[in-house]
Amino acid sequence: MDWQAHARTLAAQIVRPESRWFEPLATTPRHTLVPRWWDSVDGQWALQDGARDPGRWLDVVYSDRTLVTRVGPVHADAAAPGTVVDGLPTSSSTLPGLVVQMFQHAVIDDDTSQVLVTTGSGYGTALACQRLGEQRVTSIDIDPNLVATARERMNLLRLRPDMKVCDVTGKLPGAYDRIVSTVSVRPVPASWLALLRPGGRLFTTIAGTGLIVTADKTEDGGAVGRVTPDPAGFMRTRQADDYDNPTREVWEKAQHADGDSVSVSRYPLLYVPDSWAVMSMLALDVPGIDHRVHEDGDQRTVWMLHPDGSWARATSGGFLEGPTVHQGGPRRLWDALERIRNRLNREGQLPVYGARVTIAPDGETTLSRGGWTVTL
Template identity: 75%
Template sequence: MDWEAHARRLADEVVRPESRWHEPLATTPRHAFVPSWWENVGGQWELREGAAGPGRWLDVAYSDRTLVTRVGALHADDAPPDCVTSGLPTSSSTLPGLIVQMYRHAVIGDGSEVLVTTGSGYGTALACRRLGDRQVTSIDVDPDLVALATDRLREAGHRPQLAVCDITGQLPGTYDRIVSTVSVRPVPASWLAALRPGGRLVTTIAGTGLILTADKTEDGGAVGRITEDGAGFMRTRRGADYDRPTEAVWEKAQHADGEEVSASRYPLLSVPDSWDIMSMLELEVPGVDHRTAQDGEERTVWMLHPDGSWARATARGFLDSPTVHQAGPRRLWDALERIRHRLNREGRLPVHGAGVNITPDGETVLSRGAWSVTL
């Protein structure tokens, strides 16, 4: 299988030829880390098997896109042929351009010893190509994923240290860089303990599109910023699947009359379609679950919270004023509209470019101007 030409093409698309990440991208067999994957078709996940269509396999594997490898507890490698499933993605092979973006934010030097997250193992392989196996430690909370990645990394000629580990707990060593392609909130104190003096951590904040970079300070904390570019990663988990704490709220919110009914002044917005607004809302009201539905020209969005709060907004057409139903201890739609007011008034939300200050015990404060939030 002539995968090398596809890998070189991918490398040329993602970075310039003089980049230190060009050679790793051009010589790492991504298809070997993703022999099967899930594609979302109409809200359902359909299995795709590389061996069933080698040409498409290479096209997909060497495209700059994320490939979902597990939905719920079902890994694509373990699914029966033509399987269709539903649920939340729980593991993936992150798009190569984003992996390199995260590594660049980490400012990895030739001598850096790094901790990365495992997933499919592809990002670990890129780090091994760049640094050498002995400088790379890769961890995942799932033993099956670590076992799969270990085998595939060995087939690709790599033997980094791999470990089954909850990244929010104690880490298996000390490092110059920690790069997490799973999102956290707040930054675990164990990361600060595992970072060497002057070390850097790079991660995303759970539920947002915000990349956080921070350098360790002499007092054992860290200072940094939220980058101007964004990214979204799956949240950390401890079991095989994510809990859905809003299912009981969903039963009420689908059709019930709200305790308060109003007309929104803004066109209907599905919050995850706007990363800045989604990020700002998640910082101020953590844990909102967003859902959508469309029936002909009528569109509906829901905001659900584990505390029992919910909002449902429905509109016909993109410019019509939505009718909003809200109930529960908080008015979620009102919180959203305050953020949209601020965006209209100031032209920008303060999330990107915000300063970051992390105490040694992991308390994380974001601030910009008069605005601040503690994670």
């Protein structure tokens, strides 16, 4: 299988040839680490088996895209041919360009001594090993099967980093110069600050948002840094085989019920996840919202659901038509969204990207920019 040409083409799409990440990208066989994956088809997840179509396999795995490898508790490796499942992704192989971007934000270079990364498919771990040497890399995941599978496949690549099964938000082993997490957290775990060496840097994303945070450890045991200008989203941490579904009962009500309040919005209908900045601001103000969307011809409906029983449903028949909004429960979720859109309309931007990040030794995380501040 001539995978090398595909890998080099991918490397050339992501970095310049003189970049020190070029060779790791060009020489790491991603197909070995991702032999099967899930594709989204009509709202469900259909199993894809690379060995059944090697040509497509190479085209897919050596493209700059994220490949979902686990949906709910079902890993693609363990699914029967032809399987279609429902649920939320619980593990993936992050798109290669973002993996390299993460490492660049974390300032992983030839002088970096020890790096802690999260495992997933093992692709990011393999790139770090190729760049730094396996003796400098520790890779962790909460799922024993993911760790065992990634270890077995990296053995085929003759890469043997230190791999451990543990919760990234809990007590962690060792001491590190860099922590790079491909799962999102809220707030930053205090355990990261305890094991990060003085002057060390962490990289992560804030759960529910598109905010990338980099921060350097300070003498008081905390850390300071910035929200980067470029957005990204990762799956949030979990402690079980699957995420819970706290909005199931709210959804049953919100689909068709009349709201306690009904209004017509002044703005065109927005499905919040389509706007990184708006989504991030809203998630900071009201964490935990479940966003859903449905289209039927020209009519589009979006829902906002919260575990506390709050919900909003907005329906519009066209772009220029202000949506009719129903809201119920203890909070008015659409009103919270409108306040953010008012600010965006008034100021031309939202303060989240470029915000200063201050992390206390206990993990309390504060974002601030100008007169705006929020503590997670």
